[in-house]
Amino acid sequence: MKLIARRRETTANSTGTTEGGSTADTANDASNASSAAATGGLQPSRMRPADVWPLAALGLATRPLRALLSAVGVAIGIATLVAVLGISRSSQAQLVAEIDTLGTNLLTVSAGSDFSGQNAALPASAPGMIARIGQVISAAAVGDVSAQVYRNDRIPAANTEAITVYWADTDLPRAVQAQLADGRFLTRATARYPALVLGAAAATALGVDRADGSVQVWLGEHWFSVVGILRPVALAPELDRTALIGRPVAHLLFHAGAAPAEIYVRANPASLAAVQPLLPYAADPAAPQDVSIADPADALIARADAASAFQGLFLALGGIALLVGGIGIANVMVIGVLERQPEIGVRRALGARPQHIAVQFVAEAVLLAAAGGAVGAVAGGFATFVYAASRHWDAVVPWPVLLAAVGIAVVVGALAGVYPALRAAWLAPAEALRLR
Amino acid sequence: MNVLELIDVSKTHAGSPRAGSYPRASAVTALHSVTLAIAHGEFVAITGPSGSGKSTLLAIAGTLERPSGGTVRLLGQPAHSLPDRDLCAIRAAMIGFVFQQFHLVPGLTAVDNVATALLYRGVPAASRRRAAAEVLADVGLAHRAGHRPAELSGGECQRVAIARAMVGQPAAILADEPTGSLDTAAGHDVIALLAGVNGRGTTVIVVTHDPDVAAAAGRVIRLRDGRIAAGGDAT
Numbered sequence: 001m002k003l004i005a006r007r008r009e010t011t012a013n014s015t016g017t018t019e020g021g022s023t024a025d026t027a028n029d030a031s032n033a034s035s036a037a038a039t040g041g042l043q044p045s046r047m048r049p050a051d052v053w054p055l056a057a058l059g060l061a062t063r064p065l066r067a068l069l070s071a072v073g074v075a076i077g078i079a080t081l082v083a084v085l086g087i088s089r090s091s092q093a094q095l096v097a098e099i100d101t102l103g104t105n106l107l108t109v110s111a112g113s114d115f116s117g118q119n120a121a122l123p124a125s126a127p128g129m130i131a132r133i134g135q136v137i138s139a140a141a142v143g144d145v146s147a148q149v150y151r152n153d154r155i156p157a158a159n160t161e162a163i164t165v166y167w168a169d170t171d172l173p174r175a176v177q178a179q180l181a182d183g184r185f186l187t188r189a190t191a192r193y194p195a196l197v198l199g200a201a202a203a204t205a206l207g208v209d210r211a212d213g214s215v216q217v218w219l220g221e222h223w224f225s226v227v228g229i230l231r232p233v234a235l236a237p238e239l240d241r242t243a244l245i246g247r248p249v250a251h252l253l254f255h256a257g258a259a260p261a262e263i264y265v266r267a268n269p270a271s272l273a274a275v276q277p278l279l280p281y282a283a284d285p286a287a288p289q290d291v292s293i294a295d296p297a298d299a300l301i302a303r304a305d306a307a308s309a310f311q312g313l314f315l316a317l318g319g320i321a322l323l324v325g326g327i328g329i330a331n332v333m334v335i336g337v338l339e340r341q342p343e344i345g346v347r348r349a350l351g352a353r354p355q356h357i358a359v360q361f362v363a364e365a366v367l368l369a370a371a372g373g374a375v376g377a378v379a380g381g382f383a384t385f386v387y388a389a390s391r392h393w394d395a396v397v398p399w400p401v402l403l404a405a406v407g408i409a410v411v412v413g414a415l416a417g418v419y420p421a422l423r424a425a426w427l428a429p430a431e432a433l434r435l436r
Numbered sequence: 437m438n439v440l441e442l443i444d445v446s447k448t449h450a451g452s453p454r455a456g457s458y459p460r461a462s463a464v465t466a467l468h469s470v471t472l473a474i475a476h477g478e479f480v481a482i483t484g485p486s487g488s489g490k491s492t493l494l495a496i497a498g499t500l501e502r503p504s505g506g507t508v509r510l511l512g513q514p515a516h517s518l519p520d521r522d523l524c525a526i527r528a529a530m531i532g533f534v535f536q537q538f539h540l541v542p543g544l545t546a547v548d549n550v551a552t553a554l555l556y557r558g559v560p561a562a563s564r565r566r567a568a569a570e571v572l573a574d575v576g577l578a579h580r581a582g583h584r585p586a587e588l589s590g591g592e593c594q595r596v597a598i599a600r601a602m603v604g605q606p607a608a609i610l611a612d613e614p615t616g617s618l619d620t621a622a623g624h625d626v627i628a629l630l631a632g633v634n635g636r637g638t639t640v641i642v643v644t645h646d647p648d649v650a651a652a653a654g655r656v657i658r659l660r661d662g663r664i665a666a667g668g669d670a671t
Contacts, residue, residue: 094578349500349527352556
């Protein structure tokens with residue numbers, strides 16, 4: 001009995017030294033008051049929250065290579081998620097910045113379908129009518145020409161290189177903000193003669209690299225001199241694969257009609273919303289319902305969003321990598337529990353309750369996954385920077401994504417740790433210590 | 437007052453349900469109505485041939501295992517009927533264990549291994565280590581405090597394990613073949629250490645094959661086929 005008395009003193013002392021400890025301990029003590037009475041004032045065994053993480057780190061540090069390898073799966077998964085989100089964010093940011101510099105005040109007017117489903121045509125007067133709207137800065141049309149363009153007269157007729165021939169108004173570059181890579185655009189003078197301007201892709205397809213007038217191409221049974229080559233047009237990419245000739249020469253040589261296929265309208269940015277509903281009535285007062293209006297900036301952003309449908313696929317792949325990583329951690333933890341049975345038995349013999357053992361193993365799994373997640377987040381961020389730099393973009397890695405990535409890793413680790421931890425906790429102490 | 441009383445204790449291990457054991461092992465009775473009492477301050481050796489139930493007896497005495505039948509009173513507590521939570525509390529506060537294979541945690545230094553005994557009593561880390569260093573000095577290993585188990589000899593490991601059992605100032609130390617993995621000289625050190633602990637008032641119960649341990653003990657309980665053959669009554 002003297003020993004027990006001494007034991008109580010020691011317990012009292014140790015309680016004294018833990019004064020100011022966590023409130024969780026205090027709550028634990030209170031809930032155990034009844035059983036403490038039953039065991040003659042025994043302190044129920046308890047572990048300080050501050051001891052959990054050092055204990056978990058110890059378990060990992062004992063087998064560093066295994067810890068490293070099992071964290072790799074989670075790191076890869078998290079790196080994929082961060083990189084996919086970072087790169088797509090960066091590319092969208094880049095696109096929005098590009099569109100902003102080009103201006104979002106371009107609208108395109110084209111013929112839609114009429115009531116019977118036939119393709120409608122815009123009246124020849126449409127460009128002039130639109131240009132008369134007060135807030136329209138410029139309006140330029142292109143129209144169909146029934147001719148094909150070839151590098152020379154020896155090319156088989158079928159090899160059209162998918163280049164469309166249009167007639168174009170001379171102020172088209174101003175409306176679509178097109179820039180010339182070489183030469184100059186059609187002028188009132190050259191529009192009357194067999195001269196043409198090639199879109200960027202069309203020039204490449206035909207193998208034309210200079211526009212000083214010395215190169216001629218075979219267009220609809222006539223030789224045309226190349227007087228200009230456009231740079232790629234961001235807001236009107238359909239112009240990249242066209243050959244543009246003057247309206248007068250198109251009419252003269254190919255009897256092209258004056259009806260425009262497409263009208264590019266540059267409006268005052270502040271009045272864009274007001275201008276847009278007026279355009280159908282200006283273009284075709286007789287059948288405004290057959291006119292279709294598009295905003296290329298919107299279309300580009302929509303296309304970028306569509307491209308991010310692929311992002312979903314990559315995110316799914318990252319999620320699968322994360323899942324496999326979690327299973328890997330669970331697997332390694334189960335093996336660890338089998339190997340560490342004596343340690344588990346000793347801890348039980350030293351007074352650890354099953355939940356102390358469970359907490360230790362879950363904490364190990366969480367620590368492992370969190371470390372993998374942190375490394376993966378850094379790697380994914382780095383991949384985003386490298387990719388963005390290679391494309392001369394500004395890299396965008398949103399902080400919430402990094403934090404969420406590590407949070408997801410922690411959740412994966414906790415889930416992966418549950419089963420091994422329960423196995424460890426349920427292990428019978430005598431069996432763990434081979435006392436049977 | 438007795439530290440330990442077993443009244444009519446029996447233990448039957450269920451047949452192993454594990455895959456791969458065919459034919460399935462049938463139930464094994466390890467202890468048949470064992471009755472014994474161990475008083476405060478005794479040094480008791482439990483001996484007997486392999487399979488006589490020594491280890492099972494130790495596991496039941498140390499609350500690591502519940503008996504299939506009978507009464508176990510440990511320090512006045514009805515250990516056979518207490519919930520697991522209270523058994524953990526009893527182990528944490530009142531019993532120290534020593535094992536044949538030492539069972540030290542490989543990644544921890546000697547002093548941290550000893551300190552682990554106070555981990556589940558909510559003692560802060562600094563106090564744990566201070567107490568552990570003192571006890572480690574008591575067992576003559578102050579100079580090895582910073583070494584890991586792999587860097588220690590078998591005898592040193594077992595002294596660390598005894599220090600771990602002592603640091604919580606338990607009422608009883610239970611040892612399972614503590615000299616079983618040691619050479620004679622190291623074994624004598626361990627016996628002397630246990631005798632010293634016993635001399636300071638702690639009850640020591642040792643399961644052993646070693647005649648030297650039995651000779652050092654104040655009483656020898658002999659088990660045969662799960663029954664007490666001799667020494668069951670307190671002297």
